[in-house]
Amino acid sequence: MLDICLAGTGGMKPLPGRWLTCLYARSEGHSVLIDCGEGTQIALAEAGCNLKPIDLICITHVHADHVAGLPGLLLSMNNCERTEPLTICGPAGLYQILQGLMVVAPELSFDVMLSEISGETEQFLSAGPMRITPFPVKHRIPCLGYSLYVGRSGRFDPQKARELKLPVKVWSHLQNGSSIEIGQRIITPDMVMGPPRRGIRVVYATDTRPTESIRDYGRSADLMVLEGIYPDNAKLDKAKEWGHMTFPEAAALAASCGAGELWLTHYSPSLTDPEAQIENARCVFPNSVAGYCGMKKSLRFPDDPVK
């Protein structure tokens, strides 16, 4: 299962009632945060997202509305007496920005590891069962989208296990992906497990024009969280000039990916009621939703029972 919370939905500057865009993802006690603008720690608190288990903070790009909340968030983690190391990843240039911002948080109780992603070759990061893949998108400065994937192993075949005369007490080791040694035999998981089943994929991209990379990573995604800075294409020239995407553009991307659902976010401060304009996306991709601050969803594996 993958729990998703869109804690903020604004672009450019935080507004009363609209936090800056950020996404909190949680699976099996591990958490990932994407972007951290001014006020993100308040947005997370308001949405009930716990700071302590954040393993990884992914930064899309180093504009202030995506990074300026980092010192405050890290200080609050510090005040929770965190000792576990934290990884922050983002595009080239992140180190210099963090070096500047962290002047107000010079000492922390935990280590911060930095990973600058060039985007030239595919790289993976992980947080518990989540595999995170950054990919380059197209903004005015280097910018990354992120794919979050929770994989799922194949189905365990008890019939095969019995044929191999494996005692029941070792079944769970194999189900969890470990090999075992019984007598002279090495038993590997693939001997008792079916082929990997479909996992859960969420793709996040803001501050970008539509790109092939978003289309590639978004293919068959369960959820795409995409920027919709303007509600229609009346300001398309402005969106192009500043490296942003409109509602219809984001919806067209989601449609071309065959995504399960689209959440729009990163609204212009001039867009006061995104929900009122959602038809501009739905007429292109029916499963479009106007994201709102604190919006949550638990994504389940296809045959997970709903509790």
Next chain:
Amino acid sequence: MLDICLAGTGGMKPLPGRWLTCLYARSEGHSVLIDCGEGTQIALAEAGCNLKPIDLICITHVHADHVAGLPGLLLSMNNCERTEPLTICGPAGLYQILQGLMVVAPELSFDVMLSEISGETEQFLSAGPMRITPFPVKHRIPCLGYSLYVGRSGRFDPQKARELKLPVKVWSHLQNGSSIEIGQRIITPDMVMGPPRRGIRVVYATDTRPTESIRDYGRSADLMVLEGIYPDNAKLDKAKEWGHMTFPEAAALAASCGAGELWLTHYSPSLTDPEAQIENARCVFPNSVAGYCGMKKSLRFPDDPVK
């Protein structure tokens, strides 16, 4: 007249429903902001305080909860197409902190002038009719309190003006403090104005132990805005250790100054309902008020008519 807005009241970290402590003061179209932690620009927007006319930002000290909102605020001023220069003053060390934080706001449409205040000699700053005096207080790092004073000239004496045979059309020049030349005579304002009348004084001090300096500047202040990190003296040792003040301590300061009113602020995140504990201050100084975010007051000269 001096309009005061306590836009935030929190200490340490911003909370849902409680912005970090900051004070916005406005007089005759000029504004001063004291402190700017994470989210202060949202607090100001929520309280209806206009960013554009801010002439001066006064920083008490360089802990994150008092400065981390500066890049966001300055970028938002920039997006309002501000061109007027802005002055930021604060204690020694402010330059280095700003140099770090402003890495996410490298280009602004206006000049920022920095004034580091050593506190060794008395210095004044001004914003329109407001005269701002920083004074040293006692925290774990260099920290300043601020006195805001709006002076008031003496009463104009038309009888004296007539005796001097001054034409009515020049009276307003003298009332506004300018000298005039008539024939061979130089007429100075003091020749037609009575002695200066009592002005309006607001004194602001957070993140400090009680000090003689607060007592000196707070004497007969119309309003004192003081920290009350804890509601009673049960945690006095902790307050002393970390350089803070409790409700009873702030109230005792206000009482010893003969202040008109005390607003408490800079509450610990552990203090969820300051209003419920206000008696701890009122029993020492009856005109104590538990500050809340967005609290406003228009302070008038003693004989101003209330509109």
